Amino acid sequence: MHSQPSDSRDQLPVAEEALQRVLAAMLPADADDGDLYIEHSVSESISLEEGRVKHVSASTQQGIGARVIKGEASGHAYTDRLEPEALMQAARSARSIADSGGNRTSVRIHRAASEVALYSAENPAASVDFSARKQLLQRLDAMARNLDPRVRQVFGNISSSYSDIHMIRMDGAHIHDGRPLIRLNISVVVEENGRRETGSAGGGGRFSLARMIHSDEPERLVQEAVRLATLNLAARKAPAGSMPVVLGPGWPGILLHEAIGHGLEGDFNRKGSSVFADKMGKRVAAPGITVVDDGTIAERRGSLNVDDEGTASHRTVLIEDGILTGYLLDRQNARLMGMQPTGNGRRESYAHPVLPRMTNTFMLAGKDDPADILASLDRGIYAVNFGGGQVDITSGKFVFTTSEAYYVENGIIQYPVKGATLIGSGHEVLQKVSSIGNDLALDPGVGTCGKGGQSVPVGVGLPTIRIDDLTVGGTEA
Numbered sequence: 001m002h003s004q005p006s007d008s009r010d011q012l013p014v015a016e017e018a019l020q021r022v023l024a025a026m027l028p029a030d031a032d033d034g035d036l037y038i039e040h041s042v043s044e045s046i047s048l049e050e051g052r053v054k055h056v057s058a059s060t061q062q063g064i065g066a067r068v069i070k071g072e073a074s075g076h077a078y079t080d081r082l083e084p085e086a087l088m089q090a091a092r093s094a095r096s097i098a099d100s101g102g103n104r105t106s107v108r109i110h111r112a113a114s115e116v117a118l119y120s121a122e123n124p125a126a127s128v129d130f131s132a133r134k135q136l137l138q139r140l141d142a143m144a145r146n147l148d149p150r151v152r153q154v155f156g157n158i159s160s161s162y163s164d165i166h167m168i169r170m171d172g173a174h175i176h177d178g179r180p181l182i183r184l185n186i187s188v189v190v191e192e193n194g195r196r197e198t199g200s201a202g203g204g205g206r207f208s209l210a211r212m213i214h215s216d217e218p219e220r221l222v223q224e225a226v227r228l229a230t231l232n233l234a235a236r237k238a239p240a241g242s243m244p245v246v247l248g249p250g251w252p253g254i255l256l257h258e259a260i261g262h263g264l265e266g267d268f269n270r271k272g273s274s275v276f277a278d279k280m281g282k283r284v285a286a287p288g289i290t291v292v293d294d295g296t297i298a299e300r301r302g303s304l305n306v307d308d309e310g311t312a313s314h315r316t317v318l319i320e321d322g323i324l325t326g327y328l329l330d331r332q333n334a335r336l337m338g339m340q341p342t343g344n345g346r347r348e349s350y351a352h353p354v355l356p357r358m359t360n361t362f363m364l365a366g367k368d369d370p371a372d373i374l375a376s377l378d379r380g381i382y383a384v385n386f387g388g389g390q391v392d393i394t395s396g397k398f399v400f401t402t403s404e405a406y407y408v409e410n411g412i413i414q415y416p417v418k419g420a421t422l423i424g425s426g427h428e429v430l431q432k433v434s435s436i437g438n439d440l441a442l443d444p445g446v447g448t449c450g451k452g453g454q455s456v457p458v459g460v461g462l463p464t465i466r467i468d469d470l471t472v473g474g475t476e477a
Contacts, residue, residue, distance in 0.1 A: 010111070010176050012109075012166055012174065013038060014038065014064075014082050014087070018084045018087065019109060019168060020107065020108070020172075022084075023036065023091075023104075023168070023170070024106050025091050025095070025103070026068060026091035026095050027068060027104045027170060028068070028070070029104050031068055031069065031070050032070055033067075033068075033170055033331055033332060034066075034067055034068045034094075034170045035067050035170060036064060036066055036067075036168040037065040037066075037067070037165070037308065037350050038064045038165070038167075038350065039061070039063060039064070039065075039164070039165050040061075040164045041060070041162065041164070041349070042058070042161065044058045044161075045058075045158070045160075046130055046133045047155070047156065047157045048137035048138065048141060048155070048157075049154070050141075050153065050154070051138060062082070063349075064079060064082060064350055065078040065090075065347070065351065065352070066078065066087075066094040067094055067353070067354070068094045068097060069332050071336075072336065074097065074353060075095060075096055076352075076353040077089075077090040078090055078350050078351045107170070107172035109168060110173060111176075114177070115312055116296065116305055116312065116313075117305060118297070118304070119179070119180055119206035119299050119303070119305075120180065121180075122180060122208065124160050124180035124209050125160040125182070127210050128208075128209045128210050133158045133213075136158070136218060140219075140221075141156065143219065144186070144222050147223065147226045148190065148230055153188065154187075154188050155186070156184075156185065156186050156187075157185045158183075159182070159183050160183075160209050161180075162178065162180050162181075163177075163181075164178050164179075165177045167306075167309065169309075169310055173310065175310035177305050179206065180207065181205075181206055181457060182207065182209045183202060183204035183446060184202060185200065185446070186200065186201050186221050186222050186225045187199070188200075189229065190226070190229040190230055190232075190233060197229050197232035197233050197235075198232070199224075199225045199229030199231070200225055200228065201221040201228070201444075203221055203445050203446065204444075206300065228385070228403070231404065232416070236407070236417055236418065237418065237474060237475045238418060238419050238420035238421075238472065238473075239381070239474050240473055242469055242470070242471050242472070243380045243381065243472055244377055244466060244468050244469060245380055245381045245383060245422060245467045245470040246374055246377060246381070246465070246466050248382065248464055249437065249439045249462055250441035250444070250462065251446075251460065252384070252385065253442075253443060253460035253461045254386050254460050255386065255389070255398065255462075256291065256363055256460065257447070257458065257460045258391040258400075259391055259398040259426030259429065260291065260396070260426040260427070261318075261361045262391065262393045263275055263396055263427070264318050264324075264327055265327070265356045265357065266329040266333035266339075267333050267355065268393060269327050270336055274394065275394070275396045276327075280324055280325070280327075281323065281324065282324055283323055283324075284322065284323070284427055285430035285431060285433070286322055286431055286434070288433075289319060289321070289363060290317065290321060290363065290364040291317075291318045291361070291362070292315060292316065292362060292364060293315075293316045293318055293358055294314075294315040295307070295313030295314060295344070295359030296313045296314070300459045301360075301447060301459050302358070302359040302447065302458040302459035303359060303360060303459070304343070304346075307330070307343045307344060307346055308345055309354055311331065311342075312343055313343040314342045322430075326342070327339070328356050329341050329342045329345075330355065330356045331354075344357055345357075347454065348454035348455055352453075353452075355451055355454065357456055358449060358458050359459065360442065360458065360459030360460070361458070362440065362442060363436070363461070363462050364440060365436070365437065365438050365439065365440035365463045366435070366436025366463060366465075367438055368435045368437050368438060369437070369438065370437040370438070370463075370464040372435075373435045373464050373465070374408065374413075376411065376435065376466060377411055377466075378409070378410060379408070381408065381472055382408050383402045383404075383420070383422065384405060384406070385402065385403045386402055386403060387400075387401045396426035397424070397425045398426060401419070401420070402420045405417050405420045419474060419475060420473070420474050421472070422471070423470070424470050429467055429470065432467050432469055433465050433466065433467055433468075435465060435466040438463065439463050440461060441462070443459055443460045
């Protein structure tokens with residue numbers, strides 16, 4: 001854990017008196033909720049291709065979002081100007097959804113103490129200049145080429161961001177959070193006998209770029225990218241049909257995130273559009289399956305000290321031993337559903353409305369030996385990594401493409417396969433899990449989730465699991 005410093009960064013960038021006037025003008029007496037969200041963010045990125053820097057960027061954004069909530073209606077307006085007249089205009093626009101009734105009694109802004117500090121409130125790139133980042137990428141480029149003479153191209157990117165956020169709730173509570181985030185991505189292209197294949201690897205989280213650079217993680221990522229690319233050179237066509245599938249630990253949890261996690265978000269369940277609506281307390285998965293959303297894991301990409309409404313992050317058990325026990329809730333959906341918020345109200349920036357979203361979502365480990373799970377496959381697919389996918393949240397149906405997978409016979413890996421797609425329905429897949437490994441792993445820190453036109457950083461995780469029957473799309477009979 002890190003101590004959260006109390007210094008000038010905790011100070012509001014706008015005078016309290018001006019913000020109190022904005023709140024008074026914004027909030028009608030019968031409002032159910034409302035807040036001001038003030039953000040100042042900086043981001044930097046450097047990309048390298050063929051040993052040369054191809055792209056360098058640095059940007060800054062600031063602004064304030066004003067929100068008024070009354071019943072199921074929500075008014076949101078924003079401005080990138082912090083002058084009093086601009087703030088007042090945004091406040092009046094947000095209020096237009098609930099303009100009846102008089103104003104609320106004036107509230108006094110007061111600092112709300114932060115209970116946890118899951119990451120350092122420092123700009124993660126502060127001590128690493130662009131020349132050091134360039135040198136790292138050039139070193140990784142040379143390393144990739146030395147690892148295998150078939151490497152033809154190397155792409156690398158280092159990105160970092162820091163967001164300084166102040167939230168002022170309807171009761172005047174002022175919550176501050178400083179959020180660091182870094183990511184390193186490596187991609188290589190290999191060629192043999194005219195065939196080209198690609199391999200990629202990445203990692204990151206809410207910690208300093210200096211720590212990443214001075215660790216052995218960059219070298220490990222290069223080795224992984226080259227391994228995946230060369231593996232694909234030997235890959236054969238994937239088989240097609242219904243068969244058992246074993247998912248490896250870690251990043252394959254993205255299937256859990258997309259096919260199941262979204263269906264447990266509060267807005268879909270309140271509106272009855274999720275396959276999990278009205279199933280609280282009922283069996284939705286095989287015995288032994290416990291799914292958790294946990295935003296309190298230190299320095300993880302999806303973790304937050306507080307969500308974007310100022311609610312402390314939670315560890316929320318969504319499914320326990322196969323029984324549905326919870327939803328992911330922001331303040332508005334929690335109130336309308338008669339439940340408590342779970343710290344999952346998130347927004348991409350001050351210019352976006354709040355939506356219930358995941359943080360770090362994963363299945364807890366079981367008791368089975370992963371080697372025994374793989375050995376149980378008479379004929380099937382062992383999927384270790386995933387690429388892209390599509391999901392219908394209402395039905396839970398999904399299609400995922402594997403980026404690393406193997407054909408298995410008699411419990412023994414036969415060869416890698418290329419182009420295997422996994423097709424199914426999230427809630428049905430949960431019922432078909434027959435083995436859960438003791439090897440839970442979280443992803444390396446690369447997840448980004450899209451919903452409602454907004455992107456936010458997330459984490460996923462999974463132990464090795466066996467799904468007894470799943471449709472595999474491939475080109476081999």
